[in-house]
Amino acid sequence: MKKLELVGKKPGQPYTTIDVRGVQIGGDNFVVMAGPCAVEEKNVMAQIAENVVKAGGKVLRGGAFKPRTNPYSFQGYGEPGLKLLKEISNIFNIPIVSEVVDVRDIDLIAHYVDILQIGARNMQNFPLLIEAGKTNKPVLLKKGMTATIFDVLHAAEYILLEGNNSVMICERGIRTFETYTRNTLDLSAVAALKTLTHLPVIVDPSHSTGRTELVGPMMKAALAVGADGIIVEVHSNPENALCDGDQSLSLNDFDSTMQELKKMAKVLEKKL
Amino acid sequence: MKKLELVGKKPGQPYTTIDVRGVQIGGDNFVVMAGPCAVEEKNVMAQIAENVVKAGGKVLRGGAFKPRTNPYSFQGYGEPGLKLLKEISNIFNIPIVSEVVDVRDIDLIAHYVDILQIGARNMQNFPLLIEAGKTNKPVLLKKGMTATIFDVLHAAEYILLEGNNSVMICERGIRTFETYTRNTLDLSAVAALKTLTHLPVIVDPSHSTGRTELVGPMMKAALAVGADGIIVEVHSNPENALCDGDQSLSLNDFDSTMQELKKMAKVLEKKL
């Protein structure tokens, strides 16, 4: 049986670089995507976006449709959230990434965002993968909490089979017996993916650790291990975030970690 | 925040019984659902159905839309498979269960089947849960390979919130470090679910173990631990099954295990 015909890295094959409104992802670039868990009020979004850009972030994140374990949890602002995210994107000239949860919403979301995110819970939602493969939008595909390295590569193959080659694979932590952290961020999976696929590999240090004080060290480790970028939760006021405040960096902490990353990037010959 | 308002078992609350075309699921019944992994040719289906009914099986299973990790794997016969399954269902007067993978297909599938199955990979496909909640069909909700007991209860809550109370929760094994079995069937989760929810709890000993020789013992253990039923893969010719032959019981093995289950059911005061 055929497998990984499209996502597998053949000997000598160069790594894929994806262009998102002028931002290069892959190759010798290290891209930082940052923003709040959920899209917030306009003035909050503006403050966050301004600081993300100033610190060197290249993509703004923010959820409008939030998949939540508990049906009584806040589910996001929906389309009005996307509109606001787009407005902020235009003001600060920064591409945006947001999650698509429902296969029926793909066209709507693709209309607003620059990168379609497929979340960990939907990594094997095959109709969603196929429809994302039919759009011309780059896709950030999160590895499931229980998915193996080969599972996520097969999921990516579904997207490429439809003709969309602009896929980034995102490691966001797996479920293990350890309870101190929310999940276990598997950086050896990142190193392994860089040997197995030509697609860019992104790391999410926020959802994986679930603890603010561990986010900075894992951002640095992600750069060192060879990831092509990170997607990180940042908020101007983590205590009052609509969601995920416990794992969001403050603007100050984000800025100071970015300074460290820049110094490291230089000796690791990565553009940041 | 509210949680498990609808699926949680309140003190003294009786267990829910679901009627599926005259078959009672829940209460003091132990229901056996059996059939091939994927819908097969008509004569094969007829032979399997006949034997399932004769041995005491009460629901026929068979996949028409198969979610597969590898995009190059057989994906099922689609609607023609459902039509055939329905035909067999009518001939042998046995209700049928089949999986829905795509939220856009729910009405189509609900038109043919008696029980809608939501698979492990889609346990947190929230739009699919919500739409299943809007139908009047009983739902067999499989616990994800990485889902906790509370995760699947929250997923069931999504369905009940839409007004559909006929939900069965199915334990089908979780991912652990053990590699000898395909997954680890967690029967203590079944015992726990029986204390936490009033909904019927079903066990899948086939996908969890992935090994024919372990299916029979786990069927018996499922009955003993207090499950309300099992869903098991059975085939007239496991070596030539369209999929999952390694974990399918032969008709003979199914029949002899059913004889043992019947003896056990008597002393456990369960109807089988």
Next chain:
Amino acid sequence: MKKLELVGKKPGQPYTTIDVRGVQIGGDNFVVMAGPCAVEEKNVMAQIAENVVKAGGKVLRGGAFKPRTNPYSFQGYGEPGLKLLKEISNIFNIPIVSEVVDVRDIDLIAHYVDILQIGARNMQNFPLLIEAGKTNKPVLLKKGMTATIFDVLHAAEYILLEGNNSVMICERGIRTFETYTRNTLDLSAVAALKTLTHLPVIVDPSHSTGRTELVGPMMKAALAVGADGIIVEVHSNPENALCDGDQSLSLNDFDSTMQELKKMAKVLEKKL
């Protein structure tokens, strides 16, 4: 490389039966070992032992040397505990099992007990396995919380290689991401072990689940899945137990579950 020469079950090879002071373990017997987590005061021990015997228990358990994660936790009464356990054993004519933690204590403990227990944390304490193999005492070898089926078989091989063939393998739960239960009792590992080795296989439903209300259902499931016995924590007053009160059955609950087991054993053709 050689592997599992001694513990592996060859085609047609009969299952091993171990005689412990007249109690047969293995074959068509289902043996129930029960008692408190730690050896308690004499009058408590006598009350428990009397009830265990009356309900059909065949071996009395009780820890004198307790391996504890936290160095500040109660570590057991040591040799005085063993002396008391032996006294009770003589009064009620019931063999006893207790854990050896330190390789230097093996002779001391073997002097008192009928079965040497090697705990989950010591499953790969190879010097301990080797020294246990040099005694003539039956060994109850617990599978580690993180051990695979083949790991525990290899550990048993260490013991048999020294000439001691009287080894029972005990499944006591593995670490998984599920947090509702203390560990995940893997009954499919029990079914698998019965196909892989001729040694008796015992189940511990107490340490694995960590919850009293789940112990009874898992005792029944252990019998149904084909285990050769169980080792279960029982206490006359679980609330005041020296340790593990949360997972200890009361004498009444133990007795009523034993009644159910006896009915099941009859139809499963097991002696209890």
Next chain:
Amino acid sequence: MKKLELVGKKPGQPYTTIDVRGVQIGGDNFVVMAGPCAVEEKNVMAQIAENVVKAGGKVLRGGAFKPRTNPYSFQGYGEPGLKLLKEISNIFNIPIVSEVVDVRDIDLIAHYVDILQIGARNMQNFPLLIEAGKTNKPVLLKKGMTATIFDVLHAAEYILLEGNNSVMICERGIRTFETYTRNTLDLSAVAALKTLTHLPVIVDPSHSTGRTELVGPMMKAALAVGADGIIVEVHSNPENALCDGDQSLSLNDFDSTMQELKKMAKVLEKKL
């Protein structure tokens, strides 16, 4: 109940630095321990030691007593191996670390080595921890494959309670469902340990990944995440290593990764 009185990091408490024959471990040092899995022939050991020193390694590793899952696997050269290791240590003036497996061998091994290693399988071998605590040798305590962050901290507490404060905690990978790597190296546990304890934290990228091509990236990630050092398997001829050849770096690969680490250490303000 008391817990982690001694290993816990109190607010403002400085990190512990351990002096091993003049090599400083902890604080702003990043120490590299390297060498073969098992002690090899003298000329092989000399070649490896020479290159380890030249590349900047500060401690030489090599196993003389090897705990092996399979009793038929090579178990190490025993005391002659330790003698040879000591001889090499003197020639190249480099401290040595080797594993103690049997509590009865501690004095013997402490006679030869500079650091006592307690392996992952023995992390909860409490007599071994206690006896190691009675020596005056620094201890490298490996976190078990199934141990949580708090489990290993409690194990370290056992050692400190006996009066030995020179303990390093080593993350060497945990068991998860991922099968591509041997274990999953949990670098977020390293970041967490640095916030929870004042003891130095070491990373083992060899046993955790089990794959040569992943060792270099994980060495860099370990430095970036804030570890105090690494212990890595290096061999002059990995294909012919007595054990663990699949995960051993060649001398060339070790040397080139050390060059990268040195550049990184400078911007991270670590001494290497």
